Amino acid sequence: xxxLDIVAALNLSxxxxxxxxxxxxxxxxxxxxxxxxxxxxxxGDLWITRQIHQNIVAxxxxxxxxxxxxxxxxxxxxxxxxxxxxEGVPIMVTDMPGFExxxxxxxxxxxxxxxxxxx
Amino acid sequence: xxxxxxxxxxxxYENSFPVEGGTYENAGxxxxxxxxxxxxxxxxxxxxxxxxxxxxESEINICSYARSGKIVLRVTPEHVTIEAIDEGQGIVDIELxxxxxxxxxxxxxxxxxxxxxxxxxxxxxxxxxxxxTSEIGKGTxxxxxxxxxxxxxxx
Numbered sequence: 348x349x350x351l352d353i354v355a356a357l358n359l360s361x362x363x364x365x366x367x368x369x370x371x372x373x374x375x376x377x378x379x380x381x382x383x384x385x386x387x388x389x390x391g392d393l394w395i396t397r398q399i400h401q402n403i404v405a406x407x408x409x410x411x412x413x414x415x416x417x418x419x420x421x422x423x424x425x426x427x428x429x430x431x432x433x434e435g436v437p438i439m440v441t442d443m444p445g446f447e448x449x450x451x452x453x454x455x456x457x458x459x460x461x462x463x464x465x466x
Numbered sequence: 467x468x469x470x471x472x473x474x475x476x477x478x479y480e481n482s483f484p485v486e487g488g489t490y491e492n493a494g495x496x497x498x499x500x501x502x503x504x505x506x507x508x509x510x511x512x513x514x515x516x517x518x519x520x521x522x523e524s525e526i527n528i529c530s531y532a533r534s535g536k537i538v539l540r541v542t543p544e545h546v547t548i549e550a551i552d553e554g555q556g557i558v559d560i561e562l563x564x565x566x567x568x569x570x571x572x573x574x575x576x577x578x579x580x581x582x583x584x585x586x587x588x589x590x591x592x593x594x595x596x597x598x599t600s601e602i603g604k605g606t607x608x609x610x611x612x613x614x615x616x617x618x619x620x621x
């Protein structure tokens with residue numbers, strides 16, 4: 348299952364990194380504390396957050412995340428969007444609350460990987 | 467008498483990168499550069515990830531608390547050494563600052579998802595050797611060493 352499958356299933360709007368949606372998704376991370384995300388997320392994770400400032404691009408890029416989903420109608424700041432486009436980091440936005448987004452993404456990954464995608 | 471083993475190793479790369487204090491505009495810029503450099507040196511992914519993380523946290527600290535600073539990268543065949551040296555207010559109580567969850571961050575910093583009191587702990591946890599010294603009113607000096615293990619590329 349790749350990022351494009353998740354975009355389609357959750358009806359996400361892709362605002363940057365449109366050419367990187369083929370990335371295989373095997374896990375995700377949820378957090379708004381950047382140090383927590385830096386320490387605990389993994390390469391290839393789909394990061395779900397409501398932070399919108401440009402440092403999210405630096406974190407996603409340093410951690411080699413597959414992309415960032417901004418929840419609850421959060422839109423990336425203008426400089427965030429510029430940076431994400433320049434660095435080819437996919438940012439997707441949705442009006443859905445985080446709980447719903449996370450549940451849906453988790454289930455999609457779980458059905459592809461077994462009952463516990465964290466293992 | 468103490469000897470510094472690391473200083474006897476021949477550096478294959480050494481460079482200093484300036485970091486601007488008081489703004490997050492370019493935060494992460496040095497870490498990205500260092501990550502790309504280390505990748506090009508064919509250093510294992512795990513070492514590159516750890517070096518990028520400790521550099522990023524150091525950059526954020528300089529952006530948040532210092533007037534200005536620099537990151538010094540030194541690579542030898544055995545180690546990646548990163549130093550973060552800033553001119554700033556310094557740290558009053560280092561022991562307290564090293565406690566997970568303790569932070570002197572302003573609301574503005576916290577709103578951006580920084581200042582959770584995790585930065586220095588992350589730096590310590592992701593380094594093999596870590597040293598912090600600080601002088602009030604002058605600045606803070608962090609030194610992080612990550613061992614390059616050619617046989618181990620993380621779990």
